[in-house]
Protein backbone atom coordinates (compact mmCIF):
# COMPACT_ATOMS: atom_id res chain seq x y z
CA UNK A 1 0.00 0.00 0.00
CA UNK A 2 1.33 3.49 -0.76
CA UNK A 3 2.64 5.13 2.39
CA UNK A 4 2.37 8.76 1.32
CA UNK A 5 0.75 10.75 -1.50
CA UNK A 6 4.09 10.73 -3.34
CA UNK A 7 3.72 7.00 -3.85
CA UNK A 8 0.54 7.40 -5.90
CA UNK A 9 0.74 7.68 -9.67
CA UNK A 10 -0.59 11.04 -10.77
CA UNK A 11 -2.70 10.60 -13.88
CA UNK A 12 -1.79 13.21 -16.43
CA UNK A 13 -4.65 15.08 -17.93
CA UNK A 14 -5.25 17.15 -21.00
CA UNK A 15 -6.78 20.52 -21.55
CA UNK A 16 -10.23 20.30 -23.11
CA UNK A 17 -11.98 23.58 -23.97
CA UNK A 18 -15.70 24.03 -24.52
CA UNK A 19 -14.81 24.94 -28.10
CA UNK A 20 -13.22 21.47 -28.47
CA UNK A 21 -16.51 19.90 -27.35
CA UNK A 22 -18.51 22.13 -29.69
CA UNK A 23 -16.19 21.31 -32.63
CA UNK A 24 -17.11 17.63 -32.22
CA UNK A 25 -20.85 18.29 -32.32
CA UNK A 26 -22.28 16.71 -35.50
CA UNK A 27 -23.75 19.92 -36.91
CA UNK A 28 -20.43 21.75 -36.37
CA UNK A 29 -18.37 19.49 -38.59
CA UNK A 30 -20.86 17.81 -40.93
CA UNK A 31 -21.34 20.72 -43.39
CA UNK A 32 -17.55 20.95 -43.88
CA UNK A 33 -16.82 17.24 -44.16
CA UNK A 34 -20.07 15.97 -45.66
CA UNK A 35 -18.36 14.61 -48.79
CA UNK A 36 -16.09 12.42 -46.68
CA UNK A 37 -18.89 10.71 -44.75
CA UNK A 38 -20.34 7.31 -45.63
CA UNK A 39 -23.92 8.43 -45.91
CA UNK A 40 -26.25 11.40 -45.95
CA UNK A 41 -27.53 12.82 -42.67
CA UNK A 42 -30.50 14.92 -41.68
CA UNK A 43 -29.97 17.22 -38.71
CA UNK A 44 -33.12 18.28 -36.85
CA UNK A 45 -32.10 21.36 -34.87
CA UNK A 46 -32.91 22.93 -32.53
CA UNK A 47 -34.92 20.24 -30.80
CA UNK A 48 -38.00 21.79 -29.17
CA UNK A 49 -38.62 21.64 -25.42
CA UNK A 50 -41.49 19.16 -25.95
CA UNK A 51 -39.12 16.63 -27.51
CA UNK A 52 -36.37 17.17 -24.92
CA UNK A 53 -38.90 16.73 -22.09
CA UNK A 54 -40.07 13.51 -23.73
CA UNK A 55 -36.48 12.20 -23.90
CA UNK A 56 -35.92 13.14 -20.26
CA UNK A 57 -39.07 11.40 -19.00
CA UNK A 58 -38.35 8.17 -17.12
CA UNK A 59 -41.16 6.09 -18.58
CA UNK A 60 -41.17 4.86 -22.16
CA UNK A 61 -44.42 5.90 -23.84
CA UNK A 62 -44.40 5.48 -27.58
CA UNK A 63 -46.67 7.24 -30.06
CA UNK A 64 -49.47 5.27 -31.60
CA UNK A 65 -48.53 4.26 -35.14
CA UNK A 66 -51.17 5.42 -37.57
CA UNK A 67 -51.62 3.27 -40.69
CA UNK A 68 -50.38 6.09 -42.95
CA UNK A 69 -47.09 6.29 -40.98
CA UNK A 70 -46.15 2.64 -41.33
CA UNK A 71 -43.19 2.00 -43.55
CA UNK A 72 -43.16 -1.29 -45.49
CA UNK A 73 -40.68 -2.50 -42.86
CA UNK A 74 -42.62 -1.54 -39.76
CA UNK A 75 -45.71 -3.28 -41.15
CA UNK A 76 -44.03 -6.64 -41.19
CA UNK A 77 -41.88 -5.93 -38.17
CA UNK A 78 -43.75 -4.03 -35.48
CA UNK A 79 -40.77 -4.24 -33.10
CA UNK A 80 -41.04 -1.06 -31.17
CA UNK A 81 -44.65 -0.24 -31.76
CA UNK A 82 -46.03 -0.52 -28.28
CA UNK A 83 -49.24 -2.12 -27.23
CA UNK A 84 -51.02 1.04 -28.33
CA UNK A 85 -49.94 0.67 -31.93
CA UNK A 86 -52.73 -1.53 -33.08
CA UNK A 87 -55.45 -0.05 -31.00
CA UNK A 88 -58.81 0.20 -32.57
CA UNK A 89 -60.34 3.62 -32.03
CA UNK A 90 -62.72 2.45 -29.34
CA UNK A 91 -63.63 5.11 -26.80
CA UNK A 92 -62.09 3.63 -23.67
CA UNK A 93 -58.65 3.36 -25.13
CA UNK A 94 -58.60 6.83 -26.70
CA UNK A 95 -59.55 8.31 -23.32
CA UNK A 96 -56.71 6.57 -21.49
CA UNK A 97 -53.97 7.07 -23.99
CA UNK A 98 -52.23 10.37 -24.72
CA UNK A 99 -49.98 10.35 -27.73
CA UNK A 100 -46.60 11.78 -26.58
CA UNK A 101 -45.76 12.97 -30.12
CA UNK A 102 -48.50 15.62 -29.75
CA UNK A 103 -45.82 17.59 -27.89
CA UNK A 104 -43.38 17.47 -30.82
CA UNK A 105 -45.51 17.04 -33.93
CA UNK A 106 -43.02 18.62 -36.37
CA UNK A 107 -40.07 16.56 -35.15
CA UNK A 108 -42.21 13.41 -35.37
CA UNK A 109 -43.24 14.18 -38.94
CA UNK A 110 -39.66 14.97 -39.97
CA UNK A 111 -38.40 11.69 -38.54
CA UNK A 112 -41.03 9.73 -40.48
CA UNK A 113 -40.32 11.56 -43.74
CA UNK A 114 -36.52 11.25 -43.31
CA UNK A 115 -36.74 7.49 -42.77
CA UNK A 116 -38.71 7.23 -45.97
CA UNK A 117 -36.35 9.59 -47.86
CA UNK A 118 -33.33 7.52 -46.71
CA UNK A 119 -34.72 4.25 -48.05
CA UNK A 120 -36.47 2.99 -44.91
CA UNK A 121 -33.55 2.64 -42.46
CA UNK A 122 -31.64 5.25 -40.43
CA UNK A 123 -29.36 5.30 -37.41
CA UNK A 124 -29.87 8.11 -34.88
CA UNK A 125 -27.63 10.17 -32.62
CA UNK A 126 -27.80 13.44 -30.70
CA UNK A 127 -25.13 16.16 -30.89
CA UNK A 128 -22.30 13.79 -29.94
CA UNK A 129 -23.45 10.28 -29.18
CA UNK A 130 -25.28 7.38 -30.73
CA UNK A 131 -27.38 5.10 -28.48
CA UNK A 132 -25.03 2.14 -28.95
CA UNK A 133 -25.62 1.03 -25.37
CA UNK A 134 -29.35 0.52 -26.01
CA UNK A 135 -29.20 -1.89 -28.94
CA UNK A 136 -30.33 -4.70 -26.62
CA UNK A 137 -33.79 -3.11 -26.81
CA UNK A 138 -33.97 -3.82 -30.53
CA UNK A 139 -34.94 -7.08 -32.15
CA UNK A 140 -31.80 -7.20 -34.31
CA UNK A 141 -29.51 -5.82 -31.60
CA UNK A 142 -28.44 -2.83 -33.70
CA UNK A 143 -29.18 0.89 -34.00
CA UNK A 144 -31.15 0.28 -37.22
CA UNK A 145 -34.37 2.31 -37.09
CA UNK A 146 -37.20 1.59 -39.46
CA UNK A 147 -39.82 3.67 -37.67
CA UNK A 148 -40.01 6.78 -35.52
CA UNK A 149 -40.78 4.53 -32.55
CA UNK A 150 -37.51 2.65 -33.10
CA UNK A 151 -35.74 6.02 -32.83
CA UNK A 152 -37.59 6.95 -29.61
CA UNK A 153 -37.04 3.55 -28.01
CA UNK A 154 -33.28 3.69 -28.62
CA UNK A 155 -32.86 7.31 -27.53
CA UNK A 156 -34.93 6.90 -24.38
CA UNK A 157 -33.14 3.70 -23.32
CA UNK A 158 -29.62 5.03 -23.71
CA UNK A 159 -27.30 6.39 -21.04
CA UNK A 160 -25.06 7.81 -23.75
CA UNK A 161 -27.97 9.99 -24.94
CA UNK A 162 -28.67 10.99 -21.36
CA UNK A 163 -25.03 12.03 -21.09
CA UNK A 164 -25.34 14.26 -24.17
CA UNK A 165 -28.42 15.90 -22.68
CA UNK A 166 -26.91 16.73 -19.32
CA UNK A 167 -23.20 16.21 -19.05
CA UNK A 168 -21.44 16.81 -22.38
CA UNK A 169 -19.36 19.70 -21.02
CA UNK A 170 -18.26 17.92 -17.84
CA UNK A 171 -14.92 17.10 -19.47
CA UNK A 172 -14.09 20.75 -20.07
CA UNK A 173 -11.15 21.88 -17.98
CA UNK A 174 -11.77 25.63 -18.24
CA UNK A 175 -14.27 27.70 -16.31
CA UNK A 176 -16.42 29.16 -19.09
CA UNK A 177 -18.08 25.78 -19.72
CA UNK A 178 -21.21 26.84 -17.86
CA UNK A 179 -21.93 29.56 -20.45
CA UNK A 180 -21.76 27.02 -23.27
CA UNK A 181 -24.23 24.72 -21.55
CA UNK A 182 -26.74 27.55 -21.20
CA UNK A 183 -26.71 28.50 -24.87
CA UNK A 184 -26.54 24.96 -26.21
CA UNK A 185 -29.00 23.81 -28.85
CA UNK A 186 -29.70 20.11 -29.02
CA UNK A 187 -30.02 18.25 -32.30
CA UNK A 188 -31.21 14.89 -33.56
CA UNK A 189 -29.10 13.44 -36.35
CA UNK A 190 -30.61 10.75 -38.59
CA UNK A 191 -28.02 9.06 -40.78
CA UNK A 192 -28.93 6.90 -43.73
CA UNK A 193 -28.05 3.32 -42.81
CA UNK A 194 -24.75 2.05 -44.20
CA UNK A 195 -23.50 -1.52 -43.71
CA UNK A 196 -20.09 -1.27 -42.06
CA UNK A 197 -17.54 -4.04 -42.07
CA UNK A 198 -16.48 -3.60 -38.42
CA UNK A 199 -12.93 -4.80 -39.15
CA UNK A 200 -12.31 -1.65 -41.15
CA UNK A 201 -13.25 0.92 -38.50
CA UNK A 202 -10.38 2.78 -36.82
CA UNK A 203 -10.05 5.46 -34.14
CA UNK A 204 -7.22 7.95 -34.66
CA UNK A 205 -5.61 10.09 -31.98
CA UNK A 206 -4.35 13.60 -32.70
CA UNK A 207 -2.36 15.53 -30.12
CA UNK A 208 -1.10 19.05 -30.76
CA UNK A 209 -2.15 18.73 -34.43
CA UNK A 210 -0.10 15.58 -34.98
CA UNK A 211 -1.53 12.18 -35.81
CA UNK A 212 0.09 9.89 -33.26
CA UNK A 213 -1.85 6.67 -33.04
CA UNK A 214 -4.47 4.54 -34.78
CA UNK A 215 -6.46 1.78 -33.10
CA UNK A 216 -8.70 -0.92 -34.48
CA UNK A 217 -12.23 -0.29 -33.11
CA UNK A 218 -13.85 -3.69 -33.29
CA UNK A 219 -12.13 -5.85 -30.69
CA UNK A 220 -12.18 -9.10 -32.65
CA UNK A 221 -9.21 -10.60 -34.41
CA UNK A 222 -9.13 -10.27 -38.21
CA UNK A 223 -6.14 -12.06 -39.73
CA UNK A 224 -6.18 -10.08 -43.00
CA UNK A 225 -5.57 -6.74 -41.23
CA UNK A 226 -1.96 -7.50 -40.32
CA UNK A 227 -0.84 -7.41 -43.98
CA UNK A 228 -2.70 -4.14 -44.56
CA UNK A 229 -1.13 -2.23 -41.65
CA UNK A 230 1.22 0.01 -43.64
CA UNK A 231 -1.37 0.80 -46.27
CA UNK A 232 -3.93 1.68 -43.60
CA UNK A 233 -1.48 4.11 -41.95
CA UNK A 234 -0.67 5.70 -45.34
CA UNK A 235 -4.31 6.13 -46.34
CA UNK A 236 -5.41 7.53 -42.98
CA UNK A 237 -2.32 9.75 -42.78
CA UNK A 238 -3.04 11.24 -46.21
CA UNK A 239 -6.69 11.85 -45.33
CA UNK A 240 -5.62 13.54 -42.09
CA UNK A 241 -3.02 15.80 -43.75
CA UNK A 242 -5.04 16.72 -46.84
CA UNK A 243 -8.64 16.85 -45.68
CA UNK A 244 -9.03 16.95 -41.90
CA UNK A 245 -6.16 18.95 -40.43
CA UNK A 246 -6.64 22.08 -42.58
CA UNK A 247 -10.32 22.35 -41.64
CA UNK A 248 -10.73 20.98 -38.11
CA UNK A 249 -9.80 23.61 -35.57
CA UNK A 250 -9.08 21.79 -32.31
CA UNK A 251 -5.45 21.18 -31.39
CA UNK A 252 -6.07 17.74 -30.00
CA UNK A 253 -8.95 15.46 -30.93
CA UNK A 254 -9.79 11.95 -32.06
CA UNK A 255 -11.45 11.01 -35.34
CA UNK A 256 -13.05 7.78 -36.49
CA UNK A 257 -12.72 6.49 -40.00
CA UNK A 258 -13.92 3.64 -42.13
CA UNK A 259 -11.91 2.17 -45.00
CA UNK A 260 -13.46 0.19 -47.80
CA UNK A 261 -12.11 -3.31 -48.15
CA UNK A 262 -9.79 -2.53 -51.08
CA UNK A 263 -8.52 0.57 -49.23
CA UNK A 264 -9.45 2.96 -51.98
CA UNK A 265 -11.27 5.49 -49.83
CA UNK A 266 -11.16 6.71 -46.24
CA UNK A 267 -14.57 7.75 -44.92
CA UNK A 268 -15.01 10.02 -41.91
CA UNK A 269 -17.42 8.68 -39.27
CA UNK A 270 -17.04 11.03 -36.30
CA UNK A 271 -14.88 13.39 -34.22
CA UNK A 272 -14.48 13.17 -30.43
CA UNK A 273 -12.61 15.26 -27.87
CA UNK A 274 -9.09 14.14 -26.94
CA UNK A 275 -10.20 13.30 -23.41
CA UNK A 276 -10.26 10.34 -21.08
CA UNK A 277 -14.02 9.92 -21.56
CA UNK A 278 -13.42 9.03 -25.22
CA UNK A 279 -12.67 5.34 -25.60
CA UNK A 280 -8.97 4.79 -26.30
CA UNK A 281 -9.43 1.17 -27.46
CA UNK A 282 -6.03 -0.57 -27.76
CA UNK A 283 -4.07 2.32 -26.23
CA UNK A 284 -4.23 3.64 -22.69
CA UNK A 285 -4.93 7.32 -22.11
CA UNK A 286 -1.78 7.62 -20.05
CA UNK A 287 0.39 6.52 -22.92
CA UNK A 288 -1.53 8.71 -25.39
CA UNK A 289 -1.01 11.74 -23.17
CA UNK A 290 2.52 11.12 -21.99
CA UNK A 291 3.88 8.54 -24.46
CA UNK A 292 6.65 9.15 -26.95
CA UNK A 293 5.04 8.75 -30.35
CA UNK A 294 6.69 9.59 -33.64
CA UNK A 295 4.36 11.86 -35.62
CA UNK A 296 6.27 11.03 -38.80
CA UNK A 297 5.34 7.39 -38.32
CA UNK A 298 2.02 6.99 -36.45
CA UNK A 299 1.64 3.78 -34.48
CA UNK A 300 -1.20 1.43 -35.42
CA UNK A 301 -2.50 -1.24 -33.02
CA UNK A 302 -4.59 -4.20 -34.06
CA UNK A 303 -6.09 -7.06 -32.13
CA UNK A 304 -3.68 -9.92 -32.68
CA UNK A 305 -4.22 -13.65 -32.43
CA UNK A 306 -2.16 -13.47 -29.24
CA UNK A 307 -4.13 -10.74 -27.41
CA UNK A 308 -7.65 -11.31 -28.78
CA UNK A 309 -8.87 -13.02 -25.58
CA UNK A 310 -8.18 -9.86 -23.54
CA UNK A 311 -10.97 -7.99 -25.30
CA UNK A 312 -13.58 -10.72 -25.30
CA UNK A 313 -16.14 -8.59 -23.44
CA UNK A 314 -18.98 -7.12 -25.44
CA UNK A 315 -18.69 -3.39 -26.10
CA UNK A 316 -21.33 -1.04 -24.59
CA UNK A 317 -22.61 -3.98 -22.52
CA UNK A 318 -22.38 -2.13 -19.20
CA UNK A 319 -26.01 -1.00 -19.42
CA UNK A 320 -27.50 -4.30 -20.48
CA UNK A 321 -30.11 -5.67 -18.11
CA UNK A 322 -31.00 -9.35 -17.77
CA UNK A 323 -34.22 -10.19 -19.59
CA UNK A 324 -36.00 -11.45 -16.46
CA UNK A 325 -35.42 -8.05 -14.83
CA UNK A 326 -36.95 -6.29 -17.83
CA UNK A 327 -39.89 -8.69 -17.94
CA UNK A 328 -40.47 -8.37 -14.21
CA UNK A 329 -40.43 -4.56 -14.38
CA UNK A 330 -43.62 -4.76 -16.44
CA UNK A 331 -45.39 -6.67 -13.68
CA UNK A 332 -45.29 -5.60 -10.02
CA UNK A 333 -45.99 -9.09 -8.55
CA UNK A 334 -43.07 -10.48 -10.56
CA UNK A 335 -40.91 -7.57 -9.39
CA UNK A 336 -41.62 -8.46 -5.74
CA UNK A 337 -40.78 -12.12 -6.47
CA UNK A 338 -37.55 -11.08 -8.19
CA UNK A 339 -36.56 -8.90 -5.22
CA UNK A 340 -37.17 -11.84 -2.85
CA UNK A 341 -35.08 -14.13 -5.00
CA UNK A 342 -32.30 -11.56 -5.11
CA UNK A 343 -32.36 -11.33 -1.31
CA UNK A 344 -32.28 -15.15 -1.00
CA UNK A 345 -29.26 -15.27 -3.34
CA UNK A 346 -27.45 -12.56 -1.36
CA UNK A 347 -28.15 -14.36 1.90
CA UNK A 348 -26.85 -17.63 0.43
CA UNK A 349 -23.71 -15.86 -0.75
CA UNK A 350 -23.03 -14.33 2.65
CA UNK A 351 -23.65 -17.72 4.40
CA UNK A 352 -21.12 -19.30 2.09
CA UNK A 353 -18.60 -16.56 2.85
CA UNK A 354 -19.14 -16.97 6.61
CA UNK A 355 -18.67 -20.74 6.35
CA UNK A 356 -15.44 -20.43 4.42
CA UNK A 357 -14.09 -17.88 6.92
CA UNK A 358 -14.84 -20.26 9.81
CA UNK A 359 -12.86 -23.10 8.22
Ligand SMILES: Nc1ncnc2c1ncn2[C@@H]1O[C@H](COP(=O)(O)OP(=O)(O)OP(=O)(O)O)[C@@H](O)[C@H]1O
Nearest residue numbers: 039123128129130191192193194195196269270272
Ligand atom coordinates in the same frame (compact mmCIF):
# COMPACT_ATOMS: atom_id res chain seq x y z
N1 LIG B 1 -24.59 5.69 -41.25
C1 LIG B 1 -24.38 4.62 -40.48
N2 LIG B 1 -25.02 3.46 -40.73
C2 LIG B 1 -24.83 2.37 -39.94
N3 LIG B 1 -24.01 2.35 -38.90
C3 LIG B 1 -23.33 3.49 -38.59
C4 LIG B 1 -23.50 4.68 -39.36
N4 LIG B 1 -22.70 5.63 -38.82
C5 LIG B 1 -22.08 5.07 -37.78
N5 LIG B 1 -22.45 3.78 -37.64
C6 LIG B 1 -21.97 2.80 -36.65
O1 LIG B 1 -22.23 3.31 -35.37
C7 LIG B 1 -21.00 3.42 -34.64
C8 LIG B 1 -21.07 4.64 -33.76
O2 LIG B 1 -21.29 5.78 -34.55
P1 LIG B 1 -20.83 7.19 -34.06
O3 LIG B 1 -19.34 7.25 -34.01
O4 LIG B 1 -21.51 8.20 -34.86
O5 LIG B 1 -21.43 7.21 -32.56
P2 LIG B 1 -20.73 7.71 -31.24
O6 LIG B 1 -21.72 7.65 -30.15
O7 LIG B 1 -20.09 9.04 -31.48
O8 LIG B 1 -19.65 6.59 -30.99
P3 LIG B 1 -18.31 6.75 -30.17
O9 LIG B 1 -18.65 7.38 -28.88
O10 LIG B 1 -17.81 5.36 -30.06
O11 LIG B 1 -17.48 7.64 -31.04
C9 LIG B 1 -19.91 3.48 -35.69
O12 LIG B 1 -18.71 2.99 -35.19
C10 LIG B 1 -20.47 2.61 -36.78
O13 LIG B 1 -20.18 1.25 -36.52
